[in-house]
Amino acid sequence: MKGWAVSVLCLWALPALVLSAKTFKSADRINLWANKIGPFSSPSETYQYFDLPFCRPPDGLEHKPETLGEVVDGNRLVNTPYDLSFMIERETTTLCHKELTKADISKFRKAVKEDYYFQMIYDNLPVWGFIGKVEKAEDPSAVTKYYVFTHIHFDIAYNNERIIEINVSTDPNQTVDLSDDVVDASEDAKVLVEFTYSVKWAPTDTPYEKRMDKYRRYQFLPQHLEIHWFSIINSCVTVLLLTGFLATIMMRVLKNDFVKYTRDEEVDDQEETGWKYIHGDVFRFPPNKSLFCAFIGTGSQLFALAIFIFSLACVGVFYPYNRGGLYTALFVLYAMTAGISGYMAASYYKQMDGGDWVRNILLTCFIYCGPFFLMFCFNNTVAIVYRSTAALPFGTIVIIMVLWALITIPLTVAGGIAGKNTRGEFSAPCRTNKYAREVPPLPWYRQAVPQMIMAGFLPFSAIYIELYYIFASVWGHKVYTIYSILSIVFGILLIVTAFITIALTYFQLAVEDHRWWWRSFLCGGSTGLFVYGYCFYYFLARSDMSGFMQVSFFFGYMALVCFGFFIMLGTVGWRASLMFVRHIYKAIKCE
Structure with missing residues (x-):
């Protein structure tokens, strides 16, 4: 439960944590934490750093306490033997001499073949590198070469007593060289390797508050920003054309309908149509x-969650490489x-004269969490089989289940009781007949599936580039940092969805x-x-x-x-249609 408490506190304190700077004195020991390794092309398949036979710390492994969001994100921080003391430069320094067995060689070769990368954390700054490289010979009969990098060089920038960049x-x-020909030529298939590193420090004028700007510039170059703004302009034009077209057509059509139905009211024998x-x-x-x-209730919750x-993203809570911050916010805010x-x-x-409201509340509790739990169980089992860091520990699963059982369900039940006792009858401008009219035969394009295709295409086209x-x-x-653009796109999505559904x-x-x-x-x-x-x-x-x-x-x-977007946008479409239907039937006289 300690990690859960830390997660909640960090969620609200993140903006302050961004600006709070740690200061160091010369020769202060600063831990370099190893986070995870894995294939670069498959970011969900991550493993612990020391699953590969790297040099271990002489005093044993020390795991850094992590928040709920960090664990869910697959982070597993552990100390390393690298000595990166503040402002202490090092020439090539031996980390360790390691004798690689046949099993070790097999692990390294697999990592190099699958293009493994490693991620480390130094004073909350992320740093990446690759395990090795592959050299394929032009001759198909030649042996493919697998090389593991044995030397790592660290360049660290500082401003007075603060670390700015690494x-x-x-x-x-x-x-x-761990290729087959070299390994087979060695005695007992063992290879002696010397791992080394070096460190260089350099002063910089960059202030501490701007040390994350490097990652923002790296993720979105000027041409990327131009594409982003082009997508926004394109979406805005689409929305304006759509809303203008629909408003013009609907106003003219409805005006004609209102005139027609007003005249029909004066002629009693006129047959009603439309x-x-x-x-x-x-x-x-x-x-x-x-x-x-249950869908409407869950969709309303997901809309509020979004x-x-x-709001948190736009005020800077989810700054670049804020490990697990988004997941922590999602868990806490969903609850x-x-x-x-x-x-x-x-x-x-209740407005729809429902009788079994207990069943309705329970259905609301499980309508989204149920499929989520089943999918999580399957994927977590797969991750356990792979021995990946994406597999959640048992303690984290217990924390999430307790969060759901002690907060989510009670709040859902309390909200359900309040909704049942405070809302009155459904406000309908027309009296409902006892027996339903038969729906006339309709062409195929008036059926549900073709209508869904037409309804979903236009909103999707408005967000396609940003996807x-x-x-x-x-x-x-990559790291998404321009949340203001994303908020605009989300607003456009809601507007287009409402209009096309109406x-x-x-x-x-x-x-x-x-x-x-x-x-x-x-x-x-x-x-x-x-x-x-x-x-x-x-x-x-694309991947x-x-x-x-x-x-x-x-x-x-x-x-x-x-599925969550389906429920949320479905709720938006239904609420917009409900307001529209109520409006047009209030405008005419119905007996």
Whole structure:
């Protein structure tokens, strides 16, 4: 529970932690923490640094305490034997002499073949390097060469008593050849290796507050920012054209409808047609109302969660390489916003004359957490089999389960009770008929699936360009830092989703199909299906990910993310359609 407490405190103190600088005196010992290693093309497949036979500290391994988010992110910090004392330069220094056995050679060769990288942390600054290199001979019959780097050089910049920057480089001339011909020629298939390192310090004028700017500049070069702004302008133009077109069409069409229906009211024998004809059925509650309300409640919670996350991001909480900060925020805020889902689900369920409200609240608790738990169990089992750091320790799983059982569920139940007791009857401007009208035969493009395709394509096209950078950040080694742009894109996504869903709802009512409740939810959430389809394109065409573990993590967790977007955007689409339907039926006289 100590890690959980640290996670909560760090969530709210992160902006202060960014600006608080540690000061050091000459020769002060500063730990260089080894974080993780793994294939560069498969970022989810990570292992502990000393799973490879590197030189270990003479005093034994010391694991650094980590927050909940750091553990979930696969971080496992452990001390190293490198002596990087403050302002102490070192020429080539022997770290250790190590005799590599056949098993050690096999591990190193596998790491070099799969392009393993390592990540280390020095005064909360990340640094990366590669384990070795592969040289393939032009002659197919020749032996492929596998080299492991044996020397690491550290360049560290400081400003007075504070560390500003650290870089690591490997010497391509200082390697050990672990190719088959060399290993087979050695006695007992053992190779003696000398691991060395060197350290150089240099002063800099860069202030401590700007030491993270290096990572921001590295991730987004000027041409990348131009592409970002181009995508924003493109999306804004799309929104303006869409909203202008829909507003013009809808206002003219609705104006004509209102004039027509006003005249019909003066002529009693005039037969009603169009959306006025189904006024007695349009507010008929949907089938499976308990499931529908559970989706609406969960979607409202996820929408609130997204707003809070964007707010924290825009004020600088998720600065570059804030290890696990986003995961900590997601866990804490999801638990704290659970009351929203219970309140919204139970209140709408009561308005729809639902009887089994206990079942509705329980369904709300599990509608998203249930699939998430099942997928987590599968992927965590895969990670355990691989012995990856992505596998959560038992203690962390217990903390998450306690968080869910003692905070999420009670808040959902409390919100459900409040929603059941405070909301009144459903506000419908028209009286609902006792028996539902039969829906006339409709062409194929009026069915649910074609409508969902039309509804999801336009919002997806508005966020398509930005998706690549998000995927490269989540499933790659880039870091997303321009959250202001992402917030604008998110706002555009909500606006486009609402407008396109309203338009399709009107066209559905115009052909006298009153089953708009579920249809508006499905059409609004269909963008999540397009995003999941983009996952396949990204995996096959834009990434080099491979391996069963990486595939299961990528498609498994992206399915959950897209499912969450489906629920959230479906809720947005339904709420927008509900306001629109109420407005147009209030504007006419219905008996």
